[in-house]
Amino acid sequence: MNIFILLRFFIGDLPPGHIVEFGSYRGGSALFMAKVCKELFPQTKVFAFDTFEGMPETDAARDAHRKGDFSDANMDEIQRLADKHGLADNLTLVKGLFEDSWPSMQPEIGAIRLNHVDCDIYSAVKYSYDCTRSTMVPGGYWVFDDALYGSCIGAMEAVEELLIQRDGRFAEQAYPHLVYRNLDPKVSVL
Secondary structure (H helix, E strand, C coil): CHHHHHHHHCHHHCCCCEEEEECCCCCHHHHHHHHHHHHHCCCCCEEEEECCCCCCCCCCCCCCCCCCCCCCCCHHHHHHHHHHCCCCCCEEEEECCHHHHHHHHHHHHCCEEEEEECCCCHHHHHHHHHCCCCCEEEEEEEEECCCCCHHHHHHHHHHHHHHHHHCCCCCCECCCCEEEECCCCCCCCC
């Protein structure tokens, strides 16, 4: 629900840019965001990053998930749904490990209005946040989908370590997703 609220009421006030999603699994959120953007902001495209083959290597000291979890993802099925619903022109599925696929896609994507971080493990959350910090528009949003789940302890650790401790950010929303904005952490919006 809060992704819809951000798209419907707030994204339009931001500078131009696109939406990225790190961790797409079966594509539900990416398809939803692409549909809303097609209706409200047709110039805003959604780029969905995933291995589409399951979880990569994980860190047993930080993560409850293991390599191969979520291996029932099917990129072809997601693409068929996008085609069926007329979303192929504003949804791009990007297959591979984030650190392999992001560098070549970033120039095409450019500025980002919203980063939906739907990752369950520390390394993926860390990478997907850090790689978008320099291209996030002023006032843009990071939405962390899984950091509050008990099975995603590494995801929460990354949010606390990077956004809160290192970058001094404060959550604007805490449920059902953690939502942070690209604001100067020294400036109060109150």
